[in-house]
Amino acid sequence: MSFELDRIEELCRDRGWSRYRLAKEMNVSPNSIGNLFRRTSVPSVPTLRHICRALGITISQFYGTDGLTVTVTEQQKGFLEMFNRLSPGDKQKVEGYIEGLLAKDGESGL
Incomplete structure (x- = not known):
């Protein structure tokens, strides 16, 4: 292949x-x-x-499979900018929410 x-x-x-x-x-x-x-x-x-x-x-x-260079899309950049403005407690809530969404779809957590 x-x-x-x-x-x-x-x-x-x-x-x-x-x-x-x-x-x-x-x-x-x-x-x-x-x-x-x-x-x-x-x-x-x-x-x-x-x-x-x-x-x-x-x-x-x-x-890019080496993990050294990461390019983010504009959407990902926007999410990261919003995430970075959150308090530490709110960041934990967001992470928990995303993990819950992934678990709901049968995907493994982060």
Whole structure:
């Protein structure tokens, strides 16, 4: 399999997503995702952009696996700015809320 397909699998696994869930998040048929993996070729740039949008990451984050360089989207930057203005107690509440949302969806906590 290509690096890109392995990385898609890794990112889905990290989120507790199946290929079916990825297809739903992308608003494409599950067969489209299945075909992508059956061909085992490198996905096109537009396809990778679509996958990254569904995963909530940038192309830079997709390829940045070393953890040293992190690029955040404008939405993520806005959340971080708001989070940084919260009191320590409110930050704990936000973290608990997010963990609750993830647990509700059957995903593992932070």
